[in-house]
Amino acid sequence: MPRLASQATDFPQWYLDVIEQAGLAEHADVKGCIILKPYGCALWEAIQKDLDQRIKKLGVQNAYFPLFIPESVIAKEKEHIEGFAPQCAVVTHGGGKELNEKLYVRPTSETIIYTTFARWVRSYRDLPLKINQWANIVRWEMRTRAFLRTLEFLWQEGHTCHATKDDADAMVRAALDMYAAHDREFLAFPVMKGKKPDHEKFAGALYTLTTEALAKDGKAIQAGTSHNLGQGFSEAYDVSFLDAEGKKQRPWMTSWGLSWRIIGTVIVVHGDEKGLRLPPTLAPIQAVIVPIYKTDGEETAVLEECHTLEKNLAGSIRVTVDDREEKSPGFKFNEWEVKGVPVRIELGPKDLEKKQAMLARRDTGAKEAMPMDQLTVTAMQKLLEDIQQTLLSQAEDFMRSHTHTVETRDQFTKIIDGDGGFVWAPWDGSIETAEHIKDETKATIRLLPEEEMSVQGKPDPFSGKPATTMALYAKAY
Amino acid sequence: MPRLASQATDFPQWYLDVIEQAGLAEHADVKGCIILKPYGCALWEAIQKDLDQRIKKLGVQNAYFPLFIPESVIAKEKEHIEGFAPQCAVVTHGGGKELNEKLYVRPTSETIIYTTFARWVRSYRDLPLKINQWANIVRWEMRTRAFLRTLEFLWQEGHTCHATKDDADAMVRAALDMYAAHDREFLAFPVMKGKKPDHEKFAGALYTLTTEALAKDGKAIQAGTSHNLGQGFSEAYDVSFLDAEGKKQRPWMTSWGLSWRIIGTVIVVHGDEKGLRLPPTLAPIQAVIVPIYKTDGEETAVLEECHTLEKNLAGSIRVTVDDREEKSPGFKFNEWEVKGVPVRIELGPKDLEKKQAMLARRDTGAKEAMPMDQLTVTAMQKLLEDIQQTLLSQAEDFMRSHTHTVETRDQFTKIIDGDGGFVWAPWDGSIETAEHIKDETKATIRLLPEEEMSVQGKPDPFSGKPATTMALYAKAY
Numbered sequence: 001m002p003r004l005a006s007q008a009t010d011f012p013q014w015y016l017d018v019i020e021q022a023g024l025a026e027h028a029d030v031k032g033c034i035i036l037k038p039y040g041c042a043l044w045e046a047i048q049k050d051l052d053q054r055i056k057k058l059g060v061q062n063a064y065f066p067l068f069i070p071e072s073v074i075a076k077e078k079e080h081i082e083g084f085a086p087q088c089a090v091v092t093h094g095g096g097k098e099l100n101e102k103l104y105v106r107p108t109s110e111t112i113i114y115t116t117f118a119r120w121v122r123s124y125r126d127l128p129l130k131i132n133q134w135a136n137i138v139r140w141e142m143r144t145r146a147f148l149r150t151l152e153f154l155w156q157e158g159h160t161c162h163a164t165k166d167d168a169d170a171m172v173r174a175a176l177d178m179y180a181a182h183d184r185e186f187l188a189f190p191v192m193k194g195k196k197p198d199h200e201k202f203a204g205a206l207y208t209l210t211t212e213a214l215a216k217d218g219k220a221i222q223a224g225t226s227h228n229l230g231q232g233f234s235e236a237y238d239v240s241f242l243d244a245e246g247k248k249q250r251p252w253m254t255s256w257g258l259s260w261r262i263i264g265t266v267i268v269v270h271g272d273e274k275g276l277r278l279p280p281t282l283a284p285i286q287a288v289i290v291p292i293y294k295t296d297g298e299e300t301a302v303l304e305e306c307h308t309l310e311k312n313l314a315g316s317i318r319v320t321v322d323d324r325e326e327k328s329p330g331f332k333f334n335e336w337e338v339k340g341v342p343v344r345i346e347l348g349p350k351d352l353e354k355k356q357a358m359l360a361r362r363d364t365g366a367k368e369a370m371p372m373d374q375l376t377v378t379a380m381q382k383l384l385e386d387i388q389q390t391l392l393s394q395a396e397d398f399m400r401s402h403t404h405t406v407e408t409r410d411q412f413t414k415i416i417d418g419d420g421g422f423v424w425a426p427w428d429g430s431i432e433t434a435e436h437i438k439d440e441t442k443a444t445i446r447l448l449p450e451e452e453m454s455v456q457g458k459p460d461p462f463s464g465k466p467a468t469t470m471a472l473y474a475k476a477y
Numbered sequence: 478m479p480r481l482a483s484q485a486t487d488f489p490q491w492y493l494d495v496i497e498q499a500g501l502a503e504h505a506d507v508k509g510c511i512i513l514k515p516y517g518c519a520l521w522e523a524i525q526k527d528l529d530q531r532i533k534k535l536g537v538q539n540a541y542f543p544l545f546i547p548e549s550v551i552a553k554e555k556e557h558i559e560g561f562a563p564q565c566a567v568v569t570h571g572g573g574k575e576l577n578e579k580l581y582v583r584p585t586s587e588t589i590i591y592t593t594f595a596r597w598v599r600s601y602r603d604l605p606l607k608i609n610q611w612a613n614i615v616r617w618e619m620r621t622r623a624f625l626r627t628l629e630f631l632w633q634e635g636h637t638c639h640a641t642k643d644d645a646d647a648m649v650r651a652a653l654d655m656y657a658a659h660d661r662e663f664l665a666f667p668v669m670k671g672k673k674p675d676h677e678k679f680a681g682a683l684y685t686l687t688t689e690a691l692a693k694d695g696k697a698i699q700a701g702t703s704h705n706l707g708q709g710f711s712e713a714y715d716v717s718f719l720d721a722e723g724k725k726q727r728p729w730m731t732s733w734g735l736s737w738r739i740i741g742t743v744i745v746v747h748g749d750e751k752g753l754r755l756p757p758t759l760a761p762i763q764a765v766i767v768p769i770y771k772t773d774g775e776e777t778a779v780l781e782e783c784h785t786l787e788k789n790l791a792g793s794i795r796v797t798v799d800d801r802e803e804k805s806p807g808f809k810f811n812e813w814e815v816k817g818v819p820v821r822i823e824l825g826p827k828d829l830e831k832k833q834a835m836l837a838r839r840d841t842g843a844k845e846a847m848p849m850d851q852l853t854v855t856a857m858q859k860l861l862e863d864i865q866q867t868l869l870s871q872a873e874d875f876m877r878s879h880t881h882t883v884e885t886r887d888q889f890t891k892i893i894d895g896d897g898g899f900v901w902a903p904w905d906g907s908i909e910t911a912e913h914i915k916d917e918t919k920a921t922i923r924l925l926p927e928e929e930m931s932v933q934g935k936p937d938p939f940s941g942k943p944a945t946t947m948a949l950y951a952k953a954y
Contacts, residue, residue: 026593026596028542028543028589028593029547029550029589029592030543030545030546030547030580030589033543033544033545034543035540035541035542035543035593036540036541036542037540038538038539038540038608040540041538041539041540041541042538042539044541045539061515061518061519062515062518062519062522063512063513063514063515063517063518064512064513064518064521064631065505065512065513066505066506066507066510066511066512066629067510067544067582067613067615067629068507068510068566068615068629069507070506070507073506085573086572086573087572088571088572089545089568089570089571089572089580090568090569090570090571091566091567091568091569091582092567092568092569092570093566093567093569094565094566094567094617095563095564095565095566095617095619096562096563096617103507103566105544105568105582112505112506112507115506116503116505116512119503125803131515135613136544136612136613138544138545140571140572140573142572152543152544152545154541326602
């Protein structure tokens with residue numbers, strides 16, 4: 001197995017190497033698209049399962065809407081089509097003929113779903129209407145990178161319709177909190193939460209809330225986002241309802257989505273020089289048992305003990321024995337480390353003699369002998385919980401130590417050009433300044449604070465003008 | 478709620494009415510496409526979950542391949558492209574520009590997946606390679622009907638690669654048996670299994686095995702199919718492996734798929750004059766509790782009892798209380814009947830007095846009082862198992878009584894023009910005769926027998942020529 005590029009010195013190449021060597025994905029023959037390989041697909045399925053349960057707990061029901069959006073439908077909301085049209089793939093021929101009307105491959109589904117909501121919503125009794133779909137999406141990207149930016153990607157998109165702005169605000173918030181809880185409890189990393197500045201919000205939205213994780217190279221990576229779409233889409237798609245007094249009203253829409261980009265996020269947040277590190281909740285294989293033997297005579301007894309252990313743990317723990325004959329233990333150690341399996345259990349003739357096994361933790365690298373009679377389901381579950389907690393703590397520590405508050409341009413650029421991370425700085429509120437900072441430092445505003453952070457008449461460190469708010473800056477994926 | 482069309486006198490309209498009134502799906506703004514509504518989506522999710530477990534038990538791993546197939550890739554297997562090109566949607570523009578190479582929206586994924594297999598398969602140690610994907614598919618259909626034939630549909634497609642024809646044959650068979658078991662054990666209906674005649678096989682396949690269910694209107698409906706693709710795709714996509722002796726070999730491919738058409742199959746196999754009838758294993762709601770009260774004073778006690786019962790059953794049974802105030806019990810009875818919920822539990826003031834509830838079975842229509850203290854999880858589970866078994870028995874009886882063996886043209890047409898159903902008849906083996914029979918009777922050959930059925934020198938009843946095999950005929954969806 002080839003060596004990984006160094007995470008410390010060549011993070012971008014390390015990222016690509018991990019994806020290849022862990023067997024997560026590979027480039028397809030279609031430019032900009034990837035093939036989600038079995039191990040990557042298992043991660044996505046686990047993420048889907050956890051998130052789907054959380055979505056349903058919010059009273060949201062799944063549905064499925066068409067892949068194609070007729071040009072006349074997508075073009076109704078002006079800001080939206082302006083934002084998305086340049087990114088769309090367009091079907092012009094079908095069934096051997098040129099079509100009368102072009103079909104856009106969905107770049108997101110607000111337009112087709114709200115056309116449907118116009119039929120579904122009649123009365124205040126129909127509200128709130130909460131729908132989610134798991135779907136593939138196409139956005140024409142010129143510069144792609146596996147999981148982070150691909151021409152086609154998988155995601156979920158929630159779409160809801162509410163009687164009042166307050167209800168819509170609450171939904172937007174609930175979706176954001178759900179993403180943050182999924183990240184923390186299932187994927188074991190913290191996120192920053194807040195509002196996007198206006199110039200970074202979703203095309204056609206009133207405002208956008210975002211979750212932003214921090215990669216090990218000090219760059220921010222946007223996870224799930226949640227949008228209050230106001231009443232613009234209701235107007236454009238003529239969605240209305242009769243309130244309790246029989247008066248016609250325009251409902252408020254929200255949408256929120258999370259894509260397989262979250263797999264890329266797991267890689268860059270938890271990965272280390274040896275490859276992927278998976279939180280046990282997410283890991284398709286939580287523990288791998290590697291038999292170690294040198295002579296033929298040893299083989300039978302060692303393999304037997306491995307399979308007995310597997311049988312004892314299976315059902316409660318996702319465990320497997322790597323009994324490939326053609327691969328050496330060293331090769332196997334490397335492979336399972338790259339794949340991020342939380343626990344490796346080694347079993348050799350000497351361990352059999354001592355009635356023990358060697359346990360290696362992927363999170364800390366710690367290795368210790370454990371008596372076989374203590375290697376129970378309960379002990380393993382406790383160990384896995386500890387690994388889960390450790391990964392979360394490490395990610396929290398990293399984010400904490402890489403989040404700074406600055407007042408001057410020098411402080412700002414020193415951090416951004418150095419180790420990177422999040423930088424809180426006063427902002428004068430103008431797009432011009434934000435653009436200027438981006439040009440000069442490559443850092444962008446990731447979000448604005450949720451709770452007021454005083455700027456106490458401080459100036460924006462770049463424009464010198466009075467700041468109107470604090471803003472969280474970082475270089476980003 | 479509008480009445481359903483009669484199943485007995487207008488089956489096609491009844492089918493559409495059930496889909497609308499049960500809230501399964503509706504037409505989209507894109508011609509030929511449907512919107513899978515929450516209740517329909519819940520059915521598809523349940524089917525996916527059951528089938529996915531069965532697929533994984535066959536040692537198959539999930540992956541995901543791109544939606545788009547470059548023209549140069551799809552065109553490599555000649556029979557395949559000839560079969561599918563006229564049905565394809567074609568993307569000619571992306572990112573605001575005309576593309577250098579057209580992209581086909583996948584009508585099935587053999588071509589893109591086998592291009593990938595060419596990279597994944599090197600040695601006999603890599604075989605068998607067994608991959609499945611859950612995906613959306615586009616085939617340009619002129620005459621569409623919800624679930625049965627739609628421009629876009631959801632399905633799973635399995636793709637495997639084997640060292641020998643025997644291994645491929647065994648896989649094709651295992652996939653077919655898996656579909657039949659899913660139909661019987663989960664969806665509670667029997668299927669006929671067999672081989673498609675050559676002129677009905679998958680474009681590019683060596684042979685196709687099929688499962689065929691029987692609708693209540695006497696028409697056959699194809700469920701899952703499984704294809705041995707031989708070595709044609711291996712040749713076309715240059716997939717090869719080194720065998721144990723180091724010799725280069727062409728592997729054998731199989732593919733097999735099942736789509737959301739299976740939801741349509743459930744409707745036409747189990748439905749009755751009152752609408753859908755769902756097997757309890759599949760039903761998103763297995764039991765609905767309907768409170769019955771006339772005066773305000775009764776309401777509190779009745780609702781309280783309903784929710785207590787719900788709480789006692791929930792967790793083990795998928796149960797809900799229909800406590801909508803604005804709907805009458807009669808309206809609710811109709812709605813849950815159309816939706817096919819297996820058990821309705823009615824609770825009114827008189828039932829409270831008598832410490833009982835009324836149970837109505839959707840399968841038989843039987844209604845009986847049950848003492849509240851006997852309405853346990855165990856009792857409900859037993860009842861649901863009985864309903865599952867009854868639906869299966871009914872479907873088996875129907876298929877048995879609607880399967881005939883004939884020798885003459887008169888017998889053949891009398892059945893096909895009458896109640897319909899399956900007809901075994903001697904066939905001379907020629908496409909011409911099959912086409913002639915189709916033109917004259919609208920019946921097609923659904924499959925050829927799996928085990929030899931003697932034709933004892935009998936003539937084909939239409940051509941008069943000696944029969945070479947028996948064939949199973951039916952009108953079909």
